[in-house]
Amino acid sequence: xxxxxxxxxxxxxxxxxxxxxxxxxxxxxxxxxxxxxxxxxxxxxxxxxxxxxxxxxxxxxxxxxxxxxxxxxxxxxxxxxxxxxxxxxxxxxxxxxxxxxxxxxxxxxxxxxxxxxxxxxxxxxxxxxxxxxxxxxxxxxxxxxxxxxxxxxxxxxxxxxxxxxxxxxxxxxxxxxxxxxxxxxxxxxxxxxxxxxxxxxxxxxxxxxxxxxxxxxxxxxxxxxxxxxxxxxxxxxxxxxxxxxxxxxxxxxxxxxxxxxxxxxxxxxxxxxxxxxxxxxxxxxxxxxxxxxxxxxxxxxxxxxxxxxxxxxxxxxxxxxxxxxxxxxxxxxxxxxxxxxxxxxxxxxxxxxxxxxxxxxxxxxxxxxxxxxxxxxxxxxxxxxxxxxxxxxxxxxxxxxxxxxxxxxxxxxxxxxxxxxxxxxxxxxxxxxxxxxxxxxxxxx
Ligand code: ARG
Numbered sequence: 546x547x548x549x550x551x552x553x554x555x556x557x558x559x560x561x562x563x564x565x566x567x568x569x570x571x572x573x574x575x576x577x578x579x580x581x582x583x584x585x586x587x588x589x590x591x592x593x594x595x596x597x598x599x600x601x602x603x604x605x606x607x608x609x610x611x612x613x614x615x616x617x618x619x620x621x622x623x624x625x626x627x628x629x630x631x632x633x634x635x636x637x638x639x640x641x642x643x644x645x646x647x648x649x650x651x652x653x654x655x656x657x658x659x660x661x662x663x664x665x666x667x668x669x670x671x672x673x674x675x676x677x678x679x680x681x682x683x684x685x686x687x688x689x690x691x692x693x694x695x696x697x698x699x700x701x702x703x704x705x706x707x708x709x710x711x712x713x714x715x716x717x718x719x720x721x722x723x724x725x726x727x728x729x730x731x732x733x734x735x736x737x738x739x740x741x742x743x744x745x746x747x748x749x750x751x752x753x754x755x756x757x758x759x760x761x762x763x764x765x766x767x768x769x770x771x772x773x774x775x776x777x778x779x780x781x782x783x784x785x786x787x788x789x790x791x792x793x794x795x796x797x798x799x800x801x802x803x804x805x806x807x808x809x810x811x812x813x814x815x816x817x818x819x820x821x822x823x824x825x826x827x828x829x830x831x832x833x834x835x836x837x838x839x840x841x842x843x844x845x846x847x848x849x850x851x852x853x854x855x856x857x858x859x860x861x862x863x864x865x866x867x868x869x870x871x872x873x874x875x876x877x878x879x880x881x882x883x884x885x886x887x888x889x890x891x892x893x894x895x896x897x898x899x900x901x902x903x904x905x906x907x908x909x910x911x912x913x914x915x916x917x918x919x920x921x922x923x924x925x926x927x928x929x930x931x932x933x934x935x936x937x938x939x940x941x942x943x944x945x946x947x948x949x950x951x952x953x954x955x956x957x958x959x960x961x962x963x964x965x966x967x968x969x970x971x972x973x974x975x976x977x978x979x980x981x982x983x984x985x986x987x988x989x990x
Contacts, residue, residue: 562628565866570623572872573630577616579665580630583658583741585609585988586761588649590754596651605649608641609634610989630662631655652753654745656864660778661741663872665762667785670879671733672978675726677886678792682722682969684894686962689715693960696903696949697813698911705911708949710957711898718799720965725791726972732788733976736781739767746775746864763984765977778868779857782875786849789882796885797843800836803892807833815897835892839885846878903947912945913938919946 573580585606592602612634615621623633638646693712698705739762742748742755748771759767768774806813816833824830852874856867903911913934920930937943951958 566628567869568873569629569869572876573623573633574621575876576630576659576662576666577621577634578613579662579669580634580658581609581613581616582665582762582985582988583661584634584649585613586758587653587741589761589988590757591649591651593757594752594754596751597648601645601648604642605638605645608638608646612637613989629655629659631658652742652744652749652751656745656775656778657741657743660743660774661739661762663778664736664738664740664781666876667736667781668733668981671729671736671785672976672981673883674789674792674879674886675729675973675976675978677883677890678722678726678729679969679973681886681890681893682719684890685715685719685722686966688893688896689713689719689960689962692898693957695898695900696957698903698908705908707914708903708911708957712960713957714802715893716960716962716965718795719962719969721795721798722792723965723968723972725788725795726969728791729788730972730975732781732785734765735777735784737765737977737981738777739764740774740777741767743768743771743774746862747771761984761988763977763981772862775864776862778864779853779860779871782871783850783853783857786853786875786878789878790847790850793843793846793882793885796889797840797847799889799893800840800843803896804833804836804840813899813902815899816892817895817897820892820895835888839888842881842885846882849874849878909943909945910938912947912949913943915946915949916943 588597588602588605588609591597592599597605612621621633623630624636627633627636635646635650638649640646689712692715693710695711697709697711697714699707699709699713739755739759741758741762742753755767768777803814803816805811807816816831816835818831820835821831822834824832853871856870860867902908917927917930917934920933921927925933934943949957953959954961954964
């Protein structure tokens with residue numbers, strides 16, 4: 546029987562519920578253990594301001610710890626008919642402890658709960674992404690140092706231009722990751738502020754001790770203004786997405802270079818056989834599919850900031866259900882990016898490089914600027930030297946001197962990889978990973 550639009554009967558409600566819950570049942574599983582940690586900090590604070598009894602707190606904490614274990618082992622489920630992770634945790638508590646379980650929500654709203662859960666989730670994920678970036682960074686620096694004397698053609702407009710080297714090429718991507726890490730650090734700093742206590746977005750008449758939950762959860766500080774704390778929903782995700790997009794952009798460029806350099810028409814690098822894929826018709830094929838997929842996935846990741854902006858940019862202050870949709874585009878991206886980083890690290894570690902590439906006469910003109918500079922150093926004005934070499938080339942009288950000597954910072958002969966490493970280490974030290982881990986371990990003890 547067809548339901549009327551204004552019908553308040555069960556059938557309509559079920560449809561509405563399905564639509565409004567959406568993919569939360571799936572996405573909120575990523576937040577489960579963080580939701581539990583948030584509740585542990587919150588009720589510890591509630592007890593300190595007299596909203597929970599001294600005897601009640603340990604009972605609740607014990608039960609929350611066992612729910613945390615459930616979430617960590619992957620056995621936490623959101624049951625049929627339950628809306629989200631916040632409701633499921635409360636349901637498990639009340640099922641076990643009765644009315645006591647119902648006390649944990651004082652001074653809190655699902656709005657600041659999900660804000661907090663997302664921040665705790667993001668903190669954990671940024672740590673994992675930073676580690677994966679460091680793995681790749683070390684491999685790139687190692688390869689750069691190892692092959693610092695092996696020359697490559699450098700291109701502009703994809704036309705041969707000037708001498709380059711594997712030292713420069715590997716090192717360039719390492720330095721790119723330094724800047725990506727700086728952006729990730731900025732995203733970390735914005736993430737690492739406690740929104741808990743903002744409740745529905747306007748605070749609470751209970752005398753909440755927000756500094757206490759800030760310390761218990763290992764945050765640097767809090768989002769002070771409760772309206773601003775709520776405004777962080779979407780803003781934080783967008784900022785983190787820009788940082789992830791920065792890393793993805795570096796990786797997709799590296800992937801494109803690698804695909805091109807393995808082509809027979811370049812032939813500068815060779816991927817390890819076990820990292821290539823074959824063709825169903827051409828028996829000779831060893832294709833760089835891993836890099837092609839990495840390129841596509843990383844390009845896709847770069848659309849994330851725009852997607853988030855389209856969802857949240859024109860919302861006024863205050864909570865809106867629109868924000869829920871950010872979870873389903875944002876949460877899965879961390880695993881995708883970490884996967885791409887892992888693949889890239891693996892292949893960069895084992896890639897074979899070709900020596901003596903520039904012996905081929907097709908690259909002779911790459912040394913034209915070297916010749917111009919030699920004439921300039923012997924006293925000829927640059928414009929005259931440029932013209933002389935140009936005319937020699939036209940007349941077929943140019944013979945390259947392949948003995949090159951670059952000395953300035955960041956050039957073939959002076960890569961400054963130690964300086965690049967210093968910059969990276971400086972950034973890494975600024976993440977407060979240890980402080981966060983210590984706080985969480987203490988809370989769980
Ligand atoms: N699933 C919701 C979200 O992600 C949780 C918050 C619900 N709050 C509300 N006022 N309906 O935003």
